[in-house]
Every structure is written in structure tokens, then in C-alpha cells.
Amino acid sequence: MxxxxxxxxxxxxxxxxxxxxxxxxxxxxxxxxxxxxxxxxxxxxxxxxxxxxxxxxxxxxxxxxxxxxxxxxxxxxxxxxxxxxxxxxxxxxxxxxxxxxxxxxxxxxxxxxxxxxxxxxxxxxxxxxxxxxxxxxxxxxxxxxxxxxxxxxxxxxxxxxxxxxxxxxxxxxxxxxxxxxxxxxxxxxxxxxxxxxxFSPWRDRGVRTGYIITALVVIGHFGAYTFIRPVLETNPETTPTLIVIALAVFGLTGIAGNFAIGAVAGKSPRTALLWALAGIAIGTALIPLAATHTWFALLVLAFWGAAYGGIGVALQAWIRVANPAMVESSSSMWSGVFNGSIAIGSLAGGLIFDLAGGTPLMLLAALIVAIGWVITLASRPVRERVSA
Known part of the structure; x- marks a missing residue:
């Protein structure tokens, strides 16, 4: 047919x-x-x-x-x-x-x-x-x-x-x-x-690695991004209007990143993820320093937003390439991992922010994402095959 x-x-x-x-x-x-x-x-x-x-x-x-x-x-x-x-x-x-x-x-x-x-x-x-x-x-x-x-x-x-x-x-x-x-x-x-x-997707090495990377980047990102406003407001020149502009810059570059990194993910999910994870880690690490200068903060948020915008499509490409035969079940479990990690990142971020403040939170978030980058560098999405 x-x-x-x-x-x-x-x-x-x-x-x-x-x-x-x-x-x-x-x-x-x-x-x-x-x-x-x-x-x-x-x-x-x-x-x-x-x-x-x-x-x-x-x-x-x-x-x-x-x-x-x-x-x-x-x-x-x-x-x-x-x-x-x-x-x-x-x-x-x-x-x-x-x-x-x-x-x-x-x-x-x-x-x-x-x-x-x-x-x-x-x-x-x-x-x-x-x-x-x-x-x-x-x-x-x-x-x-x-x-x-x-x-x-x-x-x-x-x-x-x-x-x-x-x-x-x-x-x-x-x-x-x-x-x-x-x-x-x-x-x-x-x-x-x-x-x-x-839970069969967890038994596939490539898919399982994709889940681990997902958890690390989402926990790190949402742990930091949930509290981006109070970090930016450490600069006394930051106004509510500037907050709106900052979030809009993040989102608009995220859309661009979705399509740019998505194009790379179609050919090499690993390469796309390495670029995206590096951008998120660098963005979260720099934002406490950048917050002291409005233009610098907007530049960092644009960089961070573009990197995060491509995460979803890059991770999905990794999962799909790892085992095309179980794409529905692996995608469903991936969505569960993603949403669960949002809850964990936001909750943990709140606790750390209240205890230590914005700068330690951002640096810890960057470290978590960087661990995901190292795992991606050391891995491949192709599943293991057992020789006859």
C-alpha cells in the first residue's frame, strides 16, 4: 500500500x-x-x-x-x-x-x-x-x-x-x-x-540514558528559571516592564532555538543536545553576574532561551533514535519524566532559594545541567544490540 x-x-x-x-x-x-x-x-x-x-x-x-x-x-x-x-x-x-x-x-x-x-x-x-x-x-x-x-x-x-x-x-x-x-x-x-x-523503555540503554539526561536538564532548568524574576530584581534598575521584556526575550529566542536546534536534532540528536545543554548551563551560571547590567542580562537570557527552546525536540529525537520500535511507550514515559522533573526542580529550587539565595541556586542548577552534558558527551542514543 x-x-x-x-x-x-x-x-x-x-x-x-x-x-x-x-x-x-x-x-x-x-x-x-x-x-x-x-x-x-x-x-x-x-x-x-x-x-x-x-x-x-x-x-x-x-x-x-x-x-x-x-x-x-x-x-x-x-x-x-x-x-x-x-x-x-x-x-x-x-x-x-x-x-x-x-x-x-x-x-x-x-x-x-x-x-x-x-x-x-x-x-x-x-x-x-x-x-x-x-x-x-x-x-x-x-x-x-x-x-x-x-x-x-x-x-x-x-x-x-x-x-x-x-x-x-x-x-x-x-x-x-x-x-x-x-x-x-x-x-x-x-x-x-x-x-x-x-517500564520496558527503562530496560533499553539508549532510552534510559535519554531519561537521565532529561531529568538532569529539566530539574536544573526549572530550579533556576522558576526564580529568574527575583534574581533579576537584585538590580535596583529592574522594573516590572523590564521583567516582561526579559521573559519575552527568553521565550522568543526559545522559539527560534526550537527550530534551529530541531534541524540539527533530525540529523544528530547527540550534537543538538550537546549544544542545548551547554547553552543552558552557561546561561544559568552567568545570570547572577549578568543581572547587574540590563543589557547583559537580556543577552544571557536570549542565549539561555535559545538553548532551552530546542531541548524538547532534541530529547525526543534521542529517544526515537534509541529504539524506534517502542516510540509510543518511550515517549509517554519521557513525558512523565519531564513533568515529574519540573515539579522536583521547582520544589528544590524554592527550598535552596529560601536557604541560600539566588546565586548559589543558579550555580547549582548549572552544575546539574553540566552533569547532563557530560553524560551526553559520553553516550550515544543507539541502543545496545546483542550478537547472536
Missing amino acids: PTPPFRWSPVLAVALSTFSVVTAEMMPVGLLTPIADALDIAPGLAGMSLTITGIMAAVVAALTPVILGRLDRRTALIAFLILLAVANVLSAVATMFAVFALARVLIGISMGIVWASSGGLGARLADAAHIARAMTAIFSGVSIGMVLGLPLGTLIANLAGWRTAFWALAALGAFAAIFARIAMPALPTTKRTGLDGL
Whole structure:
């Protein structure tokens, strides 16, 4: 049976799906104060909504092959985008933290399924000649969600209230579901993954190494990036407007890095990772020094952002090359590792920041990422093969 010609619309549907879940996950970052005021809770408790989502996404992502079984992957994507829309509606109408927390649980479930599924869908929607570009496009949804989704949601909240921002997210989720239904072909799955096979990717040396690198870079990055604002504010000339500009610079260069490093990852995942990890380690190490000069800080953030923007596509390329036969299960577990590491990095970063301050935190984060760079340098993504 001839391979159908490659089309961009299904890939863009998956990219819109990742954009939708990432924007929904990150939205409380820009709305913590009004949410806390409206629900009559402390800002710290409101911030726990991110932890709730991250933990749920990590657990569900790892279990995605078992949860979905033989369910058509297009049907699954549509169903959990609808759940995402419902969860955002629940967020918009919540008057108690318990209801808001329930909504964040549902968003975590949706995010876990959608993100875990997207890693394996690229290989099914693109032929060999287009798979690298398809994966880069899919993971651009993550980068664009961080740089555009969060600021746009915050702008809507400033103009019409934080609840309106969640209503807009609900509409986005519904639109993404409709677009997926129209643009994507049916993606039936005949193989069922049981609990006994859930951890099989860990037995593959190349895949396992990819997970270890993922944990190190994500823990290091989010341990540092979560507290980038107070580090920048050590400079008395830093204003709220400059903070917005700094984060926008980070995000915009992240989008560029996603495509630039993604192009390299299609040919050599190891080379792409070495460049990305080096950039993140250098950026985190330099930012305490750079914070004393606005122009220097923006330059370092641009460098750091470009490096981090390519991490997702480079790591996914490593996992895929390590063992193409288990791309769905390995991608699902990778998503779980990624989201779990976000929670660990943010939590550990907070503890270290409170105890020692921003500079030690940034240097420790750089060291953690550097360890990942050394492991990458000493490794290859190709799995071990046993001779007959």
C-alpha cells in the first residue's frame, strides 16, 4: 500500500494541542494574585495549583499507553482536549480553592495524555523525509505556549478579569478538538500495553540514558528559571516592564532555538543536545553576574532561551533514535519524566532559594545541567544490540 503524501495540517493540529495544554498549565503563573484574592487564599497556596497539575501530568503521561489501550489516537486526543476545555470552564467558575484544585487535576490529566501522545504521533503523521520537521513543529507548540499563550492570557485577564482568561482557554481547547477532528486521519492502534510492559523503555540503554539526561536538564532548568524574576530584581534598575521584556526575550529566542536546534536534532540528536545543554548551563551560571547590567542580562537570557527552546525536540529525537520500535511507550514515559522533573526542580529550587539565595541556586542548577552534558558527551542514543 503506497504511503500517503505528507500533509502539514495533522501536524499543526497536534502542535495546537500541545500549545493548548501548556498554556493552560502555565496560566496561573501570571494570575496568582487575582486568583488568590478571588478565592480568599494565600498566593503560596494558589501557586500549589501548578504543582498539582505537574504531578498529575507526570503520573498520567507515564501511564498513557495503558490508559489508552487500543483506543484510536485521534479519538483520544479529541476526548482529552474536550476534557481540557471542561476543566478550564471549571476554573473560570470556581469560587472555592477545592473546585479550582479539581480543575487543575483535570488539566493535569489532559496535559499528561496530550503531551505523551504527541511525542509518538509525529512518527505516525510524517514519513522519514519529514519526521524531523514534524517533531519540531509539534514541540513548537510548547515553546509558543510559554512565550505567547501566557502573556496573551495575562493580557486578557488585565482587560476583562482572570475568569475571562480561563473562558478563553476553554474556547481554545474546544477549537483544538474540532481542528483535530477535521485535520487528522484516524490513527488506530492494535497493540495494547499492559502494566508489565510499562517500564520496558527503562530496560533499553539508549532510552534510559535519554531519561537521565532529561531529568538532569529539566530539574536544573526549572530550579533556576522558576526564580529568574527575583534574581533579576537584585538590580535596583529592574522594573516590572523590564521583567516582561526579559521573559519575552527568553521565550522568543526559545522559539527560534526550537527550530534551529530541531534541524540539527533530525540529523544528530547527540550534537543538538550537546549544544542545548551547554547553552543552558552557561546561561544559568552567568545570570547572577549578568543581572547587574540590563543589557547583559537580556543577552544571557536570549542565549539561555535559545538553548532551552530546542531541548524538547532534541530529547525526543534521542529517544526515537534509541529504539524506534517502542516510540509510543518511550515517549509517554519521557513525558512523565519531564513533568515529574519540573515539579522536583521547582520544589528544590524554592527550598535552596529560601536557604541560600539566588546565586548559589543558579550555580547549582548549572552544575546539574553540566552533569547532563557530560553524560551526553559520553553516550550515544543507539541502543545496545546483542550478537547472536
